[in-house]
Amino acid sequence: MVMSSGFKVLLRVSAAIALLVIYAPLLLVVVNSFNASQTFAWPPTDLTLEWWRRAANSQGARDAVLTSIEVACLATVVALVLGTMAAMALQRYRFFGRDAVSLLIILPIALPGIVTGIALANAFKTVLGLELSVLTIVVAHATFCIVTVFNNVLARLRRMGTGLEEASADLGASMFTTFRLVTFPMMRSALIAGGLLAFALSFDEIIVTTFTAGPRDQTLPIWIFQNLFRPNQGPVVNVIAVVLILLSVVPIWVSQKLAGTTEGLAGR
Amino acid sequence: MFHRPLPRLAAVCAALTLTAACGTSSGGDSSGGDGPGGFTAPDVPMLQELGDGEGEVDVLAWPGYVEDGSTDKSVDWVSSFEQATGCQVNVKYFGTSDEAVNLMKSGDYDVVSASGDASLRLIAAGDVAPVNTDLIPNYADVYDFLKDRDWNSVDGQMYGVPHGYGANLLMWRTDEVDPAPTSWGAVFDENSPYAGKITAYDSPIYIADAALYLMKTQPDLGIENPYALDQDQLAAAVDLLKTQRTQISEYWSDYLKEVQAFTTGDSVIGTTWQVIANVAQDSDVPVDVTLPEEGATGWSDTWMVSAEAKHPNCAYEWMNHIISPEANDAVAEYFGEAPSNAKACDVATKGFCESYHAGDADYADQIWYWTTPIPQCLDGREDVTCTDYGDWTQAWTEIKG
Amino acid sequence: MAYFLHRHPGARLGLLLTPPMLWLGAAYLGALAALFITSLWGQDPFTGEVVRQWNLDNFRLLWESEVYRRIAFRTVGIAALVTVIDIVVAFPVALYMAKVASPRLRSVLLIAVLTPLWASYLVKAYAWRIMLSENGIVHDLGGLVGIDLPGYGLTAVVITLAYLWLPFMILPIYAGLERLPDSMLEASMDLGARTGHTLRRVILPTVFPAVVAGSIFTFSLSLGDYITVRIVGGANQMLGNVVYDNVGAANNLPFAAAVATIPVVIMLGYLAVARRAGALENV
Numbered sequence: 036m037v038m039s040s041g042f043k044v045l046l047r048v049s050a051a052i053a054l055l056v057i058y059a060p061l062l063l064v065v066v067n068s069f070n071a072s073q074t075f076a077w078p079p080t081d082l083t084l085e086w087w088r089r090a091a092n093s094q095g096a097r098d099a100v101l102t103s104i105e106v107a108c109l110a111t112v113v114a115l116v117l118g119t120m121a122a123m124a125l126q127r128y129r130f131f132g133r134d135a136v137s138l139l140i141i142l143p144i145a146l147p148g149i150v151t152g153i154a155l156a157n158a159f160k161t162v163l164g165l166e167l168s169v170l171t172i173v174v175a176h177a178t179f180c181i182v183t184v185f186n187n188v189l190a191r192l193r194r195m196g197t198g199l200e201e202a203s204a205d206l207g208a209s210m211f212t213t214f215r216l217v218t219f220p221m222m223r224s225a226l227i228a229g230g231l232l233a234f235a236l237s238f239d240e241i242i243v244t245t246f247t248a249g250p251r252d253q254t255l256p257i258w259i260f261q262n263l264f265r266p267n268q269g270p271v272v273n274v275i276a277v278v279l280i281l282l283s284v285v286p287i288w289v290s291q292k293l294a295g296t297t298e299g300l301a302g303r
Numbered sequence: 304m305f306h307r308p309l310p311r312l313a314a315v316c317a318a319l320t321l322t323a324a325c326g327t328s329s330g331g332d333s334s335g336g337d338g339p340g341g342f343t344a345p346d347v348p349m350l351q352e353l354g355d356g357e358g359e360v361d362v363l364a365w366p367g368y369v370e371d372g373s374t375d376k377s378v379d380w381v382s383s384f385e386q387a388t389g390c391q392v393n394v395k396y397f398g399t400s401d402e403a404v405n406l407m408k409s410g411d412y413d414v415v416s417a418s419g420d421a422s423l424r425l426i427a428a429g430d431v432a433p434v435n436t437d438l439i440p441n442y443a444d445v446y447d448f449l450k451d452r453d454w455n456s457v458d459g460q461m462y463g464v465p466h467g468y469g470a471n472l473l474m475w476r477t478d479e480v481d482p483a484p485t486s487w488g489a490v491f492d493e494n495s496p497y498a499g500k501i502t503a504y505d506s507p508i509y510i511a512d513a514a515l516y517l518m519k520t521q522p523d524l525g526i527e528n529p530y531a532l533d534q535d536q537l538a539a540a541v542d543l544l545k546t547q548r549t550q551i552s553e554y555w556s557d558y559l560k561e562v563q564a565f566t567t568g569d570s571v572i573g574t575t576w577q578v579i580a581n582v583a584q585d586s587d588v589p590v591d592v593t594l595p596e597e598g599a600t601g602w603s604d605t606w607m608v609s610a611e612a613k614h615p616n617c618a619y620e621w622m623n624h625i626i627s628p629e630a631n632d633a634v635a636e637y638f639g640e641a642p643s644n645a646k647a648c649d650v651a652t653k654g655f656c657e658s659y660h661a662g663d664a665d666y667a668d669q670i671w672y673w674t675t676p677i678p679q680c681l682d683g684r685e686d687v688t689c690t691d692y693g694d695w696t697q698a699w700t701e702i703k704g
Numbered sequence: 705m706a707y708f709l710h711r712h713p714g715a716r717l718g719l720l721l722t723p724p725m726l727w728l729g730a731a732y733l734g735a736l737a738a739l740f741i742t743s744l745w746g747q748d749p750f751t752g753e754v755v756r757q758w759n760l761d762n763f764r765l766l767w768e769s770e771v772y773r774r775i776a777f778r779t780v781g782i783a784a785l786v787t788v789i790d791i792v793v794a795f796p797v798a799l800y801m802a803k804v805a806s807p808r809l810r811s812v813l814l815i816a817v818l819t820p821l822w823a824s825y826l827v828k829a830y831a832w833r834i835m836l837s838e839n840g841i842v843h844d845l846g847g848l849v850g851i852d853l854p855g856y857g858l859t860a861v862v863i864t865l866a867y868l869w870l871p872f873m874i875l876p877i878y879a880g881l882e883r884l885p886d887s888m889l890e891a892s893m894d895l896g897a898r899t900g901h902t903l904r905r906v907i908l909p910t911v912f913p914a915v916v917a918g919s920i921f922t923f924s925l926s927l928g929d930y931i932t933v934r935i936v937g938g939a940n941q942m943l944g945n946v947v948y949d950n951v952g953a954a955n956n957l958p959f960a961a962a963v964a965t966i967p968v969v970i971m972l973g974y975l976a977v978a979r980r981a982g983a984l985e986n987v
Contacts, residue, residue: 147928
């Protein structure tokens with residue numbers, strides 16, 4: 036009862052309206068996945084399951100989803116490792132340039148994607164002479180995903196304190212054992228939360244990916260982008276989007292349960 | 304890598320008025336044919352003999368040109384090619400000619416479907432090789448008026464095989480626009496009744512459309528070729544386009560976007576491709592198209608081979624396949640353009656070749672195909688320097704504001 | 705080795721810090737530096753080859769040509785407006801979730817806010833395009849009330865961008881509010897403050913860093929965006945479009961790099977201010 040009830044009602048109404056606005060376009064997407072018109076004419080005059088049928092048969096979409104999952108997994112793993120290392124370094128030690136380091140970690144995500152995209156593409160192709168491939172996409176994605184893991188782990192380490200680790204050392208455990216048996220389990224939920232966010236970021240990323248993907252690489256966003264161009268393919272994209280939304284509720288729910296608080300999810 | 308003879312360099316410097324210093328080093332030899340307007344094509348070796356297929360080919364194409372059934376099971380002219388030649392096709396799509404030019408520099412692709420505004424640039428940069436048409440049996444059946452043209456050959460040497468061509472037409476909503484327009488004036492009229500609902504193609508090459516209109520309506524400007532514009536002529540075209548900008552609903556480069564805009568009524572009149580009109584009409588949107596009285600710009604696409612092709616034999620096989628009657632007809636019908644192979648009309652669905660004016664050299668001649676503007680005036684004038692594509696790009700940014 | 709590391713905290717730190725720093729510092733910063741260097745070169749407009757001649761022509765063009773300044777101001781304006789709108793919309797939602805909703809409802813709301821992040825950005829933007837079209841929902845609603853709501857254009861861009869980035873603003877604010885102990889609010893009430901007063905004097909100042917943290921994302925994402933403008937922006941263009949068109953369309957990487965320095969400089973300034981406000985802890 037820390038606020039007047041009138042104010043609470045106001046909040047409730049605002050939140051409801053906001054959620055309505057958030058979900059209106061998504062509902063439109065769902066409706067359009069059944070819309071018989073290829074060009075999403077509104078209001079839909081005819082409903083059809085044709086697009087769902089086509090999506091189920093679409094080899095291109097399936098391959099794109101798999102590529103996206105592959106890229107996101109790899110990028111998440113790299114981000115987890117590097118993010119954790121950086122967080123531990125920053126949280127546990129005092130050193131000159133701490134602020135600069137945390138700024139550097141944020142930079143890839145704070146700078147507009149197009150800048151990161153063309154900078155990395157230029158570096159890969161012109162400076163290093165590499166060919167663009169799934170690996171270059173992974174490198175690009177990992178770069179801006181580090182920050183999500185970093186934030187989560189940092190917050191968790193701050194709450195954890197060093198007490199337990201010191202106790203473990205006092206009891207004779209080596210540093211690596213302490214990490215394996217004490218630190219890591221305590222960080223696990225933060226890692227999962229951070230990892231899930233990193234996965235989501237990488238999965239839906241289009242801007243940086245456009246510049247760092249090789250000629251044959253199609254992540255899902257690239258597939259969507261290309262198919263919105265093509266004749267007869269636009270509506271299938273809606274179907275894919277609906278499927279993604281439905282499927283995504285599961286990992287979010289899982290992450291929620293594990294993280295307990297929002298510190299995990301706020302790391303973006 | 305810099306094949307630039309000094310006279311051309313001086314012309315470039317003079318034309319780039321916005322850039323102060325432009326003293327670049329010129330070096331290297333420049334043997335090879337002379338391109339239209341006087342650029343010199345670098346010496347890139349041509350394949351002399353067709354060997355065994357390499358097992359795969361990397362294709363860079365306009366969306367819809369290389370369909371292998373993955374988007375629509377019934378649309379597939381790639382699988383037959385893969386089975387017949389053993390060359391697996393890997394395709395990457397691009398959205399604009401400029402992207403194509405950019406992507407070809409990487410050397411990652413063996414063959415590209417280049418429109419006329421990309422082909423010369425690819426030749427000049429040494430990114431594509433001359434094509435040995437003797438190695439391509441189906442080339443003999445290609446319409447003659449598509450061979451040895453300005454945009455696909457240099458000094459009589461072909462640099463690719465013609466894919467097909469189409470015109471940029473004027474489309475309008477029959478229920479919103481009355482009377483039916485017959486002139487491009489309908490989109491350039493500064494007091495248009497359709498203000499706020501006019502659409503245009505989103506590329507600097509659209510400046511040529513404005514120039515074409517000025518060519519007919521303001522003959523004292525002296526425009527002979529809409530791609531050969533000196534500073535004053537470009538300025539006139541830019542003014543026309545800036546006026547038009549105030550009435551534009553949106554520019555389009557994605558043709559699904561244009562179909563949608565016409566379906567919802569956000570655009571009611573503007574530049575289009577035949578395929579867009581067909582898709583709209585299929586969805587019961589009341590539109591009609593016409594080739595206006597001033598003529599039109601258009602595109603004529605050419606399949607070109609990369610100078611650094613890793614799979615040159617499969618590349619030649621692909622080019623032969625895509626202009627074979629069945630494949631050429633299939634892609635022309637899917638995309639909505641005129642085929643380049645005369646025999647394609649033998650296998651085409653009834654009425655298709657007529658509606659797309661396949662083989663109609665007169666219709667084709669009314670079309671000013673996309674060509675990259677260069678400082679050496681394409682209309683042959685020697686006393687002035689024409690504006691080049693860099694100028695057009697700058698101008699386009701200013702027009703859009 | 706564990707013994708060595710135990711005795712030498714410096715080595716531990718080095719080991720921990722080197723891989724991330726190599727990745728971000730050397731690779732990423734290096735890539736940015738290489739890009740900046742490119743902006744000092746020129747380009748042959750016909751072949752698209754980069755000409756490695758040092759000059760400041762790209763920057764001179766940016767400075768002298770009025771259109772780029774206009775586009776830059778327009779972009780910054782849009783980014784600022786989007787940020788403000790997001791803050792205004794996100795705050796009540798976050799406050800409700802953090803302080804008023806029951807724990808079960810809170811979970812549900814959190815999932816509800818996060819789920820849209822998984823719907824593809826492109827699909828959401830296209831959905832807005834449909835909604836804002838001539839015969840779309842927005843137009844119909846406007847017709848009911850009797851006003852002519854704008855279709856595609858800058859307003860549409862602002863609305864769509866604000867919509868797309870909303871979750872990125874809700875989450876940090878929510879996290880910040882959650883960290884605010886209820887006891888503080890109760891204390892404020894005990895001291896006689898009404899809701900409005902508590903809001904102004906207790907909640908807002910505490911949550912301010914979180915708000916700034918969220919704004920980093922909405923501002924930066926809007927500053928560099930080029931896709932949404934092309935989908936709902938009508939005939940308009942933003943800085944991102946100029947960069948994108950010059951990289952892809954004009955093949956003029958040096959000029960694109962020069963234009964790209966504008967949002968980089970702006971964001972670096974923004975980050976410096978944000979750090980001052982303590983926002984970097986809340987990101």
